[in-house]
Amino acid sequence: MAGRVIVITSGKGGVGKTTTSANIGTALAKAGYKVVLIDTDLGLRNLDLLLGLENRIVYTIVDVIEERCKLKQALVKDKKNPNLSLLAAAQTRDKSAVNADQLKEICDTLKEENDFVLIDCPAGIEQGFQNAVAGATEAIVVTTPEMSAIRDADRIIGLLEAKEEIKSYKLLLNRVRPNLIKSNDMMSVDDVVEILSCPLIGIIPEDTGIITSTNKGEPIVNDEDALAGKAYRNVAQRILGEEVPFLDLDEPKGFMAKIKNAFAKLKAKV
Amino acid sequence: MGLLSDIYNTVAKFFRPQEEQGDASKSVATNRLKLVLMQDRTNLTPKILEQMRGELIDLLSRYVELDKELLELNFEQEGDQVALMLSIPVIRAKDEDEIEAALKAEAEKLEAKLENLSAEDSVNSEESQECENSDENTEVSETSESENNGMSAPEGMNTNKSQEEIGSECHSEV
Incomplete structure (x- = not known):
């Protein structure tokens, strides 16, 4: 069996790469697939926190590369889902502790025994990025509907296009705020897709539940009611090749929105 | 009063249809x-774009009178392709005499440039090198001659003349 190796990248920091990695990984594992998450953000590791595994890490990816342990020993199993495991980044080392060939070798080994290897890429376009994409054949570019994030995503897409090994890349639009899009104060999904001319794999609404889920160390896909959780589960299904319609975020929700809408219609009639 | 109008504005904004609201940030x-x-994506800096714009204006104004302020040079995207769009507000087309005069002026400019170059050469470099340099210059003017030949006769003659001049200068100095 040869699994798929997908890198989750963005260029800009803080747009939700790690949250996306944790959630897609968890969703795929819940769907019954064997998944390994690799945190390649050496020195700034966070994926362990989002999964609530920070107290279980003994060995890191650098220990594997410097042969202080076997690859299997460094894989930390998820608390709830035995299908999911994490290969953590070293917190005390920097990006130069690993090179692209070593990471590719690790990915090649891991994909033999797993359905999915998801790589959480560090921000930036330097060595850390080059390392992270080295073993991947697919990419998910995370961006938000903000100018700086889109510009950086465009750079990343340019770099991915130049890489022969990357066979496909898709866009994940994170932190979308429908009310701002409605008032014309945020670029719409269509605007971003048109500007980047990149196929879309998911639209994730801004959700305060992300903050609480991070606090608890539990990915939001485990919350059946959260909208962002549903959006991430849909992304996982699309990765698996299913056609799932994008969530309709325009629907006005809540009592006030309905009143407002009713008045707007009334006024239009008059 | 200020407070009242604030409240009024907030309430009015609340009931306005949303499309009217955003000032489209x-x-x-x-x-x-x-x-x-x-x-x-193109690696073109604003400086290079400005230079390109300037050169295009120079070229085009030989043939048409155009509104330099309104000339627009922009990138536009059509699907995957990026196109350079040039919008030229033409005031009027020039007639043949004007075009000829403009080309002549251009040729004179080129000639002056060449002379400057060879003058600099004779000041700056040793005699043997200098002759080589002016030979190169002669080649330049030859190509410009063949380019311009089809456009106007007097100009071609001008260039010829300059070529002779440069050649003779070179010989006399050697």
């Missing part, structure tokens, strides 16, 4: 972003 962002991405 989104479209500002979209347009700025499109422009900056074009530049990122």
Whole structure:
């Protein structure tokens, strides 16, 4: 069996790469697939926190590369889902502790025994990025509907296009705020897709539940009611090749929105 | 009063249909972003674009009278392709005499440039090198001659003349 190796990248920091990695990984594992998450953000590791595994890490990816342990020993199993495991980044080392060939070798080994290897890429376009994409054949570019994030995503897409090994890349639009899009104060999904001319794999609404889920160390896909959780589960299904319609975020929700809408219609009639 | 009008504005804004509201900060962002991405993707700096614009104005104004202020040079995206769009507001087309005069002026400019170059050479470099340099210059003027030949006769003659001059200078100095 040869699994798929997908890198989750963005260029800009803080747009939700790690949250996306944790959630897609968890969703795929819940769907019954064997998944390994690799945190390649050496020195700034966070994926362990989002999964609530920070107290279980003994060995890191650098220990594997410097042969202080076997690859299997460094894989930390998820608390709830035995299908999911994490290969953590070293917190005390920097990006130069690993090179692209070593990471590719690790990915090649891991994909033999797993359905999915998801790589959480560090921000930036330097060595850390080059390392992270080295073993991947697919990419998910995370961006938000903000100018700086889109510009950086465009750079990343340019770099991915130049890489022969990357066979496909898709866009994940994170932190979308429908009310701002409605008032014309945020670029719409269509605007971003048109500007980047990149196929879309998911639209994730801004959700305060992300903050609480991070606090608890539990990915939001485990919350059946959260909208962002549903959006991430849909992304996982699309990765698996299913056609799932994008969530309709325009629907006005809540009592006030309905009143407002009713008045707007009334006024239009008059 | 201030408070009352604030409240009124807030309430009025609340009941206004949403399409009327946004002062379209989104479209500002979209347009700025499109422009900056074009530049990122093509590696053309604003300085080079400005230079390109200037040279295009020079070239075009030989043949037409145009509104230099309104000339627009922009990148536009059509699907996957990036195109350089040039919009030229033409005031009127020049007639043949004017075009000829403009070309002549251009040729004279070129000639002056060449002379300057060879003058600099004779000051700066040793005699043997200098002759080689002016030979190169002669080649330049030859090519410009053949380019211009089809356009106007007097200009071609001008260039010929300059060629002779440069040649003779070179010989006399050697």
